[in-house]
Amino acid sequence: MxxxxxxxxxxxxxxxxxxxxxxxxxLVTGTYFGLDAVGSRFLELLEQSGELAAAHRAMLEEFDVAxxxxxxxxxxxxxxxxxxxxxxxxx
Amino acid sequence: xxxIYAYRICDLVLTSNTVLPELAPANALGAQCRxxxxxxxNPSAADVDWFHHWTIExxxxxxxxxxxxxxxxxxxxxxxxxxxxxxxxxxSADTLKIHCRPLPGTPEVTVRHLLLDQVIPLVLSRRExxxxxxxxxxxRHGVIAFVGKSGQGKSTLAASFAREGCALVSDDCxxxxxxxxxxxxxxxxxxxxxxxxxxxxxxREDTPTGDVAHYTIxxxxxxxxVLPYASGPAxxxxxxFLADDAVEVTVEKLHPxxxxxxxxxxxxxxxxxDAVFLxxxxxxxVRLTEEVPxxxxxxxxxxxxxxAVREAILRHLxxxxxxxxx
Numbered sequence: 001m002x003x004x005x006x007x008x009x010x011x012x013x014x015x016x017x018x019x020x021x022x023x024x025x026x027l028v029t030g031t032y033f034g035l036d037a038v039g040s041r042f043l044e045l046l047e048q049s050g051e052l053a054a055a056h057r058a059m060l061e062e063f064d065v066a067x068x069x070x071x072x073x074x075x076x077x078x079x080x081x082x083x084x085x086x087x088x089x090x091x
Numbered sequence: 092x093x094x095i096y097a098y099r100i101c102d103l104v105l106t107s108n109t110v111l112p113e114l115a116p117a118n119a120l121g122a123q124c125r126x127x128x129x130x131x132x133n134p135s136a137a138d139v140d141w142f143h144h145w146t147i148e149x150x151x152x153x154x155x156x157x158x159x160x161x162x163x164x165x166x167x168x169x170x171x172x173x174x175x176x177x178x179x180x181x182x183s184a185d186t187l188k189i190h191c192r193p194l195p196g197t198p199e200v201t202v203r204h205l206l207l208d209q210v211i212p213l214v215l216s217r218r219e220x221x222x223x224x225x226x227x228x229x230x231r232h233g234v235i236a237f238v239g240k241s242g243q244g245k246s247t248l249a250a251s252f253a254r255e256g257c258a259l260v261s262d263d264c265x266x267x268x269x270x271x272x273x274x275x276x277x278x279x280x281x282x283x284x285x286x287x288x289x290x291x292x293x294x295r296e297d298t299p300t301g302d303v304a305h306y307t308i309x310x311x312x313x314x315x316x317v318l319p320y321a322s323g324p325a326x327x328x329x330x331x332f333l334a335d336d337a338v339e340v341t342v343e344k345l346h347p348x349x350x351x352x353x354x355x356x357x358x359x360x361x362x363x364x365d366a367v368f369l370x371x372x373x374x375x376x377v378r379l380t381e382e383v384p385x386x387x388x389x390x391x392x393x394x395x396x397x398x399a400v401r402e403a404i405l406r407h408l409x410x411x412x413x414x415x416x417x
Contacts, residue, residue, distance in 0.1 A: 014370055016377045021348040025373050027366035032355050034348045 006090030139164035239333030282313030337389035350385030
């Protein structure tokens with residue numbers, strides 16, 4: 001996975017925002033996953049654009065973090081969500 | 092033609108072709124579910140789509156091996172629950188009928204335990220808003236629940252509170268309903284299941300008890316004079332998740348995300364592959380978490396420390412200003 005990838009939240013995934021955090025549920029596998037405030041913001045940006053690069057750019061402006069550190073964190077989280085069926089390749 | 096008995100469990104009126112002495116009698120006219128104990132026999136040869144299982148490690152109650160001790164399958168017209176070494180329970184898709192065909196040699200006490208403490212909670216998970224693996228007691232601030240894995244001390248803690256006058260609401264199957272602008276806890280049925288040492292330490296060595304099942308040394312204690320039992324539904328106030336053993340008693344408020352993840356883990360669910368049900372349960376858990384706070388309680392797992400644990404929980408409730416507002 002790279003920042004050039006497009007992703008989307010599959011139709012079979014339900015999300016609920018609790019305060020500044022988010023819970024995702026894969027309705028097919030029954031898998032639950034919790035995201036902290038930073039992860040929730042990332043998901044919010046993905047829902048808006050579907051572009052990892054766009055989410056990366058936006059978060060660089062919002063958080064005090066080095067680009068390469070943020071990129072590694074976002075890709076790791078994306079791969080984890082992908083593996084659990086909570087994210088899929090976008091068009 | 093055979094006699095039909097009627098009982099109440101978690102507000103469900105159940106008719107049965109066999110006596111269920113653990114339950115309070117009810118009027119059969121209001122029956123919502125029918126249980127039938129069939130003659131012992133070999134496992135069903137029906138075409139089964141197995142879709143889920145519980146392992147012995149998750150249950151913690153069985154002592155032999157680490158096989159799947161309960162397998163969940165779909166069959167024509169409903170579900171098949173196969174208990175290792177004990178037998179099959181058939182639950183109709185509409186949860187109106189439960190049939191049990193025990194394996195030859197399975198004692199009736201074991202069948203009753205599986206019915207009351209495993210199958211009925213799963214059946215209720217389809218009929219109620221939410222059913223938790225939790226013990227619960229009624230305090231003067233309302234009902235509080237102790238949620239945790241088997242072996243973490245749910246029943247011990249509940250029995251300890253009950254011994255001091257807080258009526259038992261549930262031993263391991265807590266039904267919660269959203270009503271009257273809040274949440275209500277529905278009493279399950281009288282009694283707790285305790286290890287013999289717990290009976291000795293928390294109650295008295297000569298406290299009368301009965302068998303739970305042939306495969307466990309746990310004892311069933313159902314004398315409401317020894318452990319008072321809640322007379323009816325009561326407002327539900329707090330969730331306490333039993334955390335790991337600790338040197339001191341501490342109560343830590345959980346972030347809603349952690350509460351939701353924990354609740355999902357401890358909610359009964361007959362069909363974990365039913366997307367419509369999962370979405371409904373997800374919404375229920377989120378709502379419950381928004382309205383009832385969850386806390387982790389860390390405490391020493393020593394019988395001698397139980398009074399201190401009780402005191403810490405009651406003090407926490409006393410000092411919780413949100414409770415006053417409710």
